[in-house]
Amino acid sequence: MxxxxxxxxxxxxxxxxxxxxxxxxxxxxxxxxxxxxxxxxADITIxxxxxxxxxxxxxxxxxxxxxxxxxxxxxxLSTTPLQDLHGTITPADLHFERHHGGIxxxxxxxxxxxxxxxxxxxxxxxxxxxKRFPAITRSCFIECSGNTGEYFRADxxxxxxTLRGLTSQSEWTGVKLSTLFREAGISSRASWxxxxxxxxxxxxxxxxxxxxxxxxLVAYAQNGEPLRxxxxxxVRLLLxxxxxxxxxxxxxxxxxxxxxxxxxxxxxxxxxPLPDGxxxxxxxxxxxxxxxxxPAYPEKIEPGWLEVRGLAWSGSGKIVKVxxxxxxxxxxxVAELQEPVLAKSHTRFRYLWNWxxxxxxxxxxxxxxTGYIQPTxxxxxxERGLGAPYHLNSIVGWEVRADxxxxxxxxxxx
Numbered sequence: 001m002x003x004x005x006x007x008x009x010x011x012x013x014x015x016x017x018x019x020x021x022x023x024x025x026x027x028x029x030x031x032x033x034x035x036x037x038x039x040x041x042a043d044i045t046i047x048x049x050x051x052x053x054x055x056x057x058x059x060x061x062x063x064x065x066x067x068x069x070x071x072x073x074x075x076x077l078s079t080t081p082l083q084d085l086h087g088t089i090t091p092a093d094l095h096f097e098r099h100h101g102g103i104x105x106x107x108x109x110x111x112x113x114x115x116x117x118x119x120x121x122x123x124x125x126x127x128x129x130x131k132r133f134p135a136i137t138r139s140c141f142i143e144c145s146g147n148t149g150e151y152f153r154a155d156x157x158x159x160x161x162t163l164r165g166l167t168s169q170s171e172w173t174g175v176k177l178s179t180l181f182r183e184a185g186i187s188s189r190a191s192w193x194x195x196x197x198x199x200x201x202x203x204x205x206x207x208x209x210x211x212x213x214x215x216x217l218v219a220y221a222q223n224g225e226p227l228r229x230x231x232x233x234x235v236r237l238l239l240x241x242x243x244x245x246x247x248x249x250x251x252x253x254x255x256x257x258x259x260x261x262x263x264x265x266x267x268x269x270x271x272x273p274l275p276d277g278x279x280x281x282x283x284x285x286x287x288x289x290x291x292x293x294x295p296a297y298p299e300k301i302e303p304g305w306l307e308v309r310g311l312a313w314s315g316s317g318k319i320v321k322v323x324x325x326x327x328x329x330x331x332x333x334v335a336e337l338q339e340p341v342l343a344k345s346h347t348r349f350r351y352l353w354n355w356x357x358x359x360x361x362x363x364x365x366x367x368x369x370t371g372y373i374q375p376t377x378x379x380x381x382x383e384r385g386l387g388a389p390y391h392l393n394s395i396v397g398w399e400v401r402a403d404x405x406x407x408x409x410x411x412x413x414x
């Protein structure tokens with residue numbers, strides 16, 4: 001009989017069967033760390049439990065074997081467990097928190113957002129009225145400008161969470177701020193707006209109007225549900241890529257004007273004297289940053305192939321490249337970026353490394369679409385001075401010891 005309808009020859013099938021036998025018998029080389037089983041199906045069948053499972057929790061719960069948690073630094077600050085997460089979206093209950101006057105309890109039925117100042121029509125919106133406008137959803141990170149700053153200590157037992165845990169990413173839903181500004185008819189002379197929160201601190205920031213026309217959002221939902229109270233319920237401002245406290249939580253008022261609304265105290269707080277005598281002011285954008293999340297303290301690794309994994313992000317747009325060094329920055333190799341790669345968003349990267357069991361220092365550095373390269377701590381210190389407490393996005397490393405234990409490389413912060 002003709003075998004023309006079957007392109008696979010007997011020899012091809014025989015080779016395929018031999019290759020499969022070799023793999024199952026353990027004579028073929030498999031992926032690193034994958035054990036080959038020499039058992040029949042009957043030998044490896046696991047008898048399922050016959051006990052009735054627990055009823056589902058009202059709001060859903062994680063498995064009791066999974067225990068990621070925010071780390072509370074103080075009564076106004078907690079960090080995200082970056083090392084325990086996968087993908088790029090942070091569960092709402094693990095989003096980092098930073099408060100200036102506690103978390104207010106706001107009745108959504110009584111909520112109002114006022115837009116006034118240099119506008120044709122001062123307006124007051126209820127929550128329901130905001131939801132009637134066309135909705136938009138976007139994923140982006142929020143990062144505290146003090147990430148790796150005031151509360152950071154150069155301790156070899158730092159984790160990714162204590163090192164860079166003041167950044168989180170969510171899917172945010174709301175109405176474009178530009179839509180509301182058009183509704184109010186803002187003056188062509190208005191170049192700044194004041195955003196004011198409804199917390200006890202009455203947190204305010206002055207923002208250039210250009211950001212409203214770009215990508216600013218008045219958000220009322222996070223990861224598909226209403227905002228959590230600690231994230232600004234019922235409404236917050238969202239300024240993608242800009243330092244966290246510009247995205248005012250519990251938003252209640254927007255005032256348009258020709259000049260920044262900052263007080264002398266605020267001007268001093270958000271101004272950084274540079275070594276050359278200049279003053280760095282209104283440094284809104286968060287620069288390109290990255291952190292290796294595994295291997296990291298307190299992991300212990302074994303010799304052989306392993307995947308170096310981490311996160312990179314930039315407030316200036318997309319991450320276009322991440323490089324990994326396994327020799328304390330002497331040589332760099334390009335890591336693989338994991339899709340999706342979105343603008344002003346966390347991007348996962350991975351790099352396959354064959355550790356030979358010798359001491360090493362692993363580092364990552366990010367490059368964004370503007371060409372900006374994440375600097376060393378020494379370079380950042382030379383540019384900004386020793387006292388700069390914000391926007392500390394320098395390269396950090398992990399020390400891998402000969403016994404496989406991993407610690408934060410304190411020298412990378414020298």
